[in-house]
Every structure is written in structure tokens, then in C-alpha cells.
Amino acid sequence: MEASELLQLVIAGLKNGSIYALLALGFTIVYAATNVINFAQGEFYMLGGMLAVFAFSGLNVPLVAAVALAVVTVAGIGALFERLAIRPRKDADPMALIIITVGGSLVFASVARHLFGSDALPLPEFTPGPSFVFAGAAIERQTIWIWVIVTATVIGLTLLYNRTRLGRAMRACMENREAARLMGIDTARVVMVSFALAAALGALAGVAVTPLTSTRFDIGAGIAVKGFAAAILGGLGSPLAAVAGGLLLGLIEQAVIPFSSVLKDVVALAVLLLVLFVRPQGLFRRTRKEKV
Amino acid sequence: MGMLSVQGITKRFGGLTAVDAVSFEVHEGTIHAIIGPNGAGKSTAFNLLTGFEKPDAGTVSFEGATITGMRPHRIVRLGLVRTFQNTVLFDDMTVLENVLVGMHVRTRAGFIGSALALPRVRTEERLAAEEAHRLLRLVDLGEVADARAGDLPHGRRRLLEIARALGSRPRLMLLDEPAAGLNNAETAQLAETLRRVRDSGVTIVVVEHDMGLVMDVSDEIVVLNEGRKIAEGPPLLIQKDPAVIEAYLGEEAVDA
Numbered sequence: 001m002e003a004s005e006l007l008q009l010v011i012a013g014l015k016n017g018s019i020y021a022l023l024a025l026g027f028t029i030v031y032a033a034t035n036v037i038n039f040a041q042g043e044f045y046m047l048g049g050m051l052a053v054f055a056f057s058g059l060n061v062p063l064v065a066a067v068a069l070a071v072v073t074v075a076g077i078g079a080l081f082e083r084l085a086i087r088p089r090k091d092a093d094p095m096a097l098i099i100i101t102v103g104g105s106l107v108f109a110s111v112a113r114h115l116f117g118s119d120a121l122p123l124p125e126f127t128p129g130p131s132f133v134f135a136g137a138a139i140e141r142q143t144i145w146i147w148v149i150v151t152a153t154v155i156g157l158t159l160l161y162n163r164t165r166l167g168r169a170m171r172a173c174m175e176n177r178e179a180a181r182l183m184g185i186d187t188a189r190v191v192m193v194s195f196a197l198a199a200a201l202g203a204l205a206g207v208a209v210t211p212l213t214s215t216r217f218d219i220g221a222g223i224a225v226k227g228f229a230a231a232i233l234g235g236l237g238s239p240l241a242a243v244a245g246g247l248l249l250g251l252i253e254q255a256v257i258p259f260s261s262v263l264k265d266v267v268a269l270a271v272l273l274l275v276l277f278v279r280p281q282g283l284f285r286r287t288r289k290e291k292v
Numbered sequence: 293m294g295m296l297s298v299q300g301i302t303k304r305f306g307g308l309t310a311v312d313a314v315s316f317e318v319h320e321g322t323i324h325a326i327i328g329p330n331g332a333g334k335s336t337a338f339n340l341l342t343g344f345e346k347p348d349a350g351t352v353s354f355e356g357a358t359i360t361g362m363r364p365h366r367i368v369r370l371g372l373v374r375t376f377q378n379t380v381l382f383d384d385m386t387v388l389e390n391v392l393v394g395m396h397v398r399t400r401a402g403f404i405g406s407a408l409a410l411p412r413v414r415t416e417e418r419l420a421a422e423e424a425h426r427l428l429r430l431v432d433l434g435e436v437a438d439a440r441a442g443d444l445p446h447g448r449r450r451l452l453e454i455a456r457a458l459g460s461r462p463r464l465m466l467l468d469e470p471a472a473g474l475n476n477a478e479t480a481q482l483a484e485t486l487r488r489v490r491d492s493g494v495t496i497v498v499v500e501h502d503m504g505l506v507m508d509v510s511d512e513i514v515v516l517n518e519g520r521k522i523a524e525g526p527p528l529l530i531q532k533d534p535a536v537i538e539a540y541l542g543e544e545a546v547d548a
Contacts, residue, residue: 164413168393171384176380182364183460
């Protein structure tokens with residue numbers, strides 16, 4: 001394989017990986033606050049793209065505003081989902097809550113189908129124009145946008161966690177919910193904010209990728225598997241590890257393409273199973289000795 | 293009436309009455325100890341005082357407000373904070389960050405404000421950090437502010453927990469066996485710290501097994517035995533009280 005082809009695969013891997021990273025962050029943030037795997041995470045991605053298309057094509061809102069509107073609306077949907085479907089059952093077994101999120105994802109998908117139909121819907125690129133060529137490999141402008149969005153998200157989350165009162169409250173809940181509650185932290189509110197934030201990140205990913213792939217009511221479940229695999233790869237702990245998990249999964253997928261393009265979609269599941277069997281704490285987490 | 297008013301609290305577990313119609317008042321600006329031999333009902337009493345368990349009878353009120361059954365974060369907001377027998381810190385955070393989390397109820401910045409890094413929010417963060425440093429100096433942890441909390445030795449973890457509890461600017465702090473697992477030097481430092489905290493205007497209730505600490509720092513002592521209050525008064529009187537001596541001698545006789 002030539003160097004430029006290899007580079008092209010790496011670019012594609014980092015592009016897809018960035019999207020997986022945003023979804024993995026969503027899984028990780030909700031898990032940290034609740035110990036629940038939110039399988040509706042993929043639907044936030046779908047809704048982000050859908051609402052952006054609807055605002056742009058249906059309401060003729062400028063693209064920038066349509067994107068912002070979609071992300072904010074989906075964040076609201078995430079908060080509402082937590083309030084209406086999760087909080088009333090918050091003392092239930094995590095498994096029951098996980099089933100609720102699976103149910104939620106089915107509801108979101110069928111509502112989207114009724115509202116927006118079952119066709120694939122397109123969105124223009126944020127900044128249309130020819131691809132950049134770098135060392136013989138092409139980089140679409142939208143790919144650059146995706147990288148910018150992921151980078152900005154990582155910086156934003158790092159600042160949130162380390163520099164703000166809310167971020168500290170979220171970390172405190174992550175480490176020990178009971179102790180956090182005793183510090184006067186309203187943990188119910190932290191959970192709701194976590195869902196809103198995860199939904200916003202999912203929507204951001206969906207909006208960023210729709211110009212390249214278009215969107216459809218039924219794409220949520222497929223991307224949720226990828227994001228979940230990336231989150232597991234990262235260990236469902238630190239946000240940075242989730243991002244690393246996403247990028248790594250994107251690259252692994254591209255690595256199998258030269259051998260068989262059919263296998264690409266199996267990779268996420270294979271990685272998921274392998275990690276769960278061999279290293280359930282994820283690649284980047286030190287196993288900590290529990291104190292007695 | 294005292295700052296914390298305990299009226300006839302009773303708690304039964306099956307056939308056992310762990311706490312039996314206990315009443316006492318904690319006055320502002322004092323260190324009040326609750327002692328008793330093993331199984332006297334100290335831990336249950338502590339959980340009742342902090343609103344963690346609901347008494348079968350009786351009430352606990354803090355400055356006139358009944359705290360029984362109130363949600364923990366509301367109790368903290370009233371100005372009543374507790375520590376644990378097994379120190380529970382946020383190990384992955386720094387010492388300073390632990391205190392900042394303790395200050396959570398007193399700061400206000402919400403999500404939007406933080407996201408926009410409003411000047412008001414930045415000022416609040418700076419002031420909060422300054423106060424957290426001040427609290428760390430109060431408990432002699434000023435120089436390890438940036439260490440990871442999980443890396444502190446046992447005695448210092450206990451002091452950090454106190455600093456973190458002070459972060460909520462409580463009017464009353466309840467400590468559950470603060471001397472447990474500490475050596476003599478650490479216990480002496482703890483006593484010194486508790487006095488300093490009291491003198492800074494925080495009333496303290498301590499449930500404790502360590503007699504040395506209790507006699508050293510307490511202004512007022514309540515002695516429980518088999519769930520009942522058998523004596524109450526300043527340390528010098530308690531040391532001479534025949535009922536107390538008998539309860540403790542009984543324990544030693546059993547231990548021996």
C-alpha cells in the first residue's frame with residue numbers, strides 16, 4: 001500500500017473515530033452519574049441531524065442557527081427524557097433503567113419516522129468547497145469541522161470538570177454519590193445535567209456528520225453500538241479515555257478495510273466482546289485496589 | 293433551648309431498643325461529646341441526630357427546625373454537617389478540590405454561568421479557592437493543598453474531612469468517632485484542631501470512644517448505656533459519676 005493510501009485510511013479512521021468519541025463521551029457521562037448505559041444515546045445523534053435538517057430545510061433557518069437550535073433542542077430532550085423516564089424509577093435496578101433507555105430509543109426512532117418520514121435527509125456542508133489535499137490524501141472540509149468540534153468539546157469538558165463548581169459536583173458524584181449528596185450536592189440535578197450534556201454531544205456528532213452521510217430515522221441503533229464499544233474500550237471512566245477509545249475504534253475499523261470492507265461493521269462488536277472478555281476495565285484504566 | 297434539641301428519641305430494632313427516650317440540649321459554641329461503652333447506642337444516636345435514621349419516637353430539631361426525615365442536602369443547607377467513622381473523601385481529587393466540593397452549597401454558579409465564564413463566576417471561584425486555602429491552614433493542611441487526597445496518611449485524611457465539612461460553613465458539625473484509628477500524636481493534633489474549630493464559631497458534637505480525647509476537649513458530655521442516658525455534665529463531674537464508673541468498669545470486667 002502506498003503512503004498516501006495509508007494516510008487516507010488514517011484520516012477516515014480519525015474522522016469516524018471522532019464521531020464515536022462524541023458518542024462514547026455521552027455514554028461515559030451518563031454512566032458516571034447513574035451507572036446506567038443509556039442506549040438512547042444513538043437517538044440523540046439521529047435527532048441532532050434530523051432537527052438540523054428540519055430547521056434548515058423546513059424552517060429556512062440559516063445553517064449555523066439550525067445547528068445550534070438542533071443541539072440545544074436535543075439537550076432539552078435529553079433532560080426531559082431523564083426527568084420523565086429515568087427519575088421516577090431512579091431507585092430501580094440499573095438493568096431496569098437500561099431497559100427503559102432501550103424502550104426510549106425505540107420511541108424516539110418511531111416518533112422521528114412519523115415526523116420526518118423514512119427517507120434519507122441531506123444537510124449541506126458547514127463550509128462547502130473542494131477537499132484539501134495533503135501528501136496525496138484528500139481531507140473533506142467537513143472532516144476538519146468534525147475534528148474542530150471534537151477538540152473544542154474535549155477542551156470544554158476539561159475546563160468544565162476542573163475549573164467549575166458544576167464540574168466538581170459531577171466528579172464528586174462520579175466518585176461517591178452518597179458522599180456527594182452529604183456535601184449538599186443535589187445529585188438529582190447532576191443526573192439531569194449529565195443527560196442533557198450527553199444528549200447535546202450526541203446531537204453535535206449527528207449534526208456534524210449529516211452533511212457527509214445524510215440522516216435517517218433508523219441510524220441511531222447502529223451508531224450507538226459503535227459509541228458503546230468505544231466507551232467500553234475507554235473504560236467508562238475518564239472522558240479523555242472515552243475520546244481515545246473512539247479514535248482507536250475508528251482506526252481499527254480502517255485497518256481491516258484493506259482485507260475486507262464487509263468486516264468493518266463487525267469490528268465494533270468484536271472489539272466490544274474482546275474488551276469485555278479480556279480487560280473489562282478498559283484499556284486505559286488502572287485497576288485500583290479496593291480499600292477495606 | 294439549645295442549638296440542637298433532642299427530645300425523647302427512641303429507636304428500636306426488632307426487640308432491641310437501641311436508643312431509649314434520650315433527651316439533651318447542645319448549646320452554641322460548645323464541644324459536646326456523646327460517650328458510652330460498646331453497644332451503648334452511640335452510633336444509632338448519631339444517625340438519629342444527623343437525620344439519617346428516623347426515630348420511632350421523639351424529635352431532633354436544629355435551631356427550631358425538625359430535621360428528622362429531611363433530605364441530606366437540605367440539612368447541609370441549614371448549617372448542619374457530619375463526618376464519617378470511615379473517612380469518605382474524593383480520593384481522585386486534590387486536597388483543595390475536596391474542600392471546594394464541601395463549599396458547594398455556598399457557591400452558586402450554575403451551568404450557563406460557568407459555560408460563559410461570566411466575571412461574577414470567575415470572582416466566585418477565586419474567592420472560593422481563597423477560603424478553601426484558609427480552611428486548609430486552619431487544620432494544618434495548607435502545604436498539601438495540591439496533593440491527591442487519596443495519597444494522604446490516615447490522620448491527615450481525618451483533618452481534611454473536617455476542613456471539607458467546614459466548607460459548607462456549618463453552624464454545627466457532628467463527628468462520628470474522629471479519633472478512631474489515630475495514634476496519640478494524631479489524636480492530640482485532632483484535639484487541637486477541634487478546639488480551633490470551636491473557637492472559630494462552629495458548635496461541635498462528637499460521638500467518641502476515645503476517653504482521652506473526650507475528657508480533653510469536651511465542654512459537656514452525655515453518657516449512654518444500654519440505650520439510656522445515665523449521666524450528663526462537664527468532664528470533671530462525669531469522671532466522678534458513680535453510674536458512669538460502674539458502666540465502664542462493667543465493660544472492662546467483661547473485656548477482661
